[in-house]
Amino acid sequence: GEDVEQSLFLSVREGDSSVINCTYTDSSSTYLYWYKQEPGAGLQLLTYIFSNMDMKQDQRLTVLLNKKDKHLSLRIADTQTGDSAIYFCAEDPSGNTPLVFGKGTRLSVIA
C-alpha cells in the first residue's frame, strides 16, 4: 500500500523557522497528527488538526493542511536546540483509531 511520506532530514540554524512536510495517503483521514520523539524516548503528541481545517496555530507551531494534495506541514518558529528530535506525521485512515505513521524527519538545530 501507499506510505505516509516525509523527508528524512532537516537542518536549520537556531532562531530560524523549520518547516517539516508530509504527504499522507487517505483522503478520509479525520485527524492528522504531529508527534515528536527525542532520543531514547517515546512519542510526544505535539499538535493535531481536524480534516476540515486549513490551519492551526499553537504558540510556535503552525500546522497547514492541504486536503486536495493530501499535504500536511509543521512550521516551528524561532527554532531552538531543544527542538532537535525526530518528528512524525500520522493519520487515522478512514477515521479508525490505529494511527499510520511516516518514517519521521530528523530535525537538527545548529547553534
Place this chain on the structure above:
Amino acid sequence: DAGVTQSPTHLIKTRGQQVTLRCSPISGHKSVSWYQQVLGQGPQFIFQYYEKEERGRGNFPDRFSARQFPNYSSELNVNALLLGDSALYLCASSLPGQEETQYFGPGTRLLVL
C-alpha cells in the same frame, strides 16, 4: 498527573524465548493501543483494546497477543522471539470518545539476540 507508564524499560532476550510487556494507561483512559517501532522507522500498529475487548489488530503474526485488565492496564505477549522482533514497543492510551487522540508511553526497548 502520571502519563502512560510501561515496564520494563529495557529487556534482552534470546531467540525462541517469550516476553511480556506491561502498560498502565493515563488515569481515566480506557483504550490502550500497542505499536512496534523498529529502528529508523515510524511506529507500526499491533493491537488496540477497549474495555477489555480487542478492537483492532495490525498485520502481525499470531506470536503476538495482548490483553487488557479490568483496571485498563494491558500486557503484550510475544512468543518464539525472532531477531526481527527487536524494537521499541510503545503503548498509547486515550479517553473514551476521544480514541483518535493517543498519548504514548516511553516504550520498552526489546533486544533479541
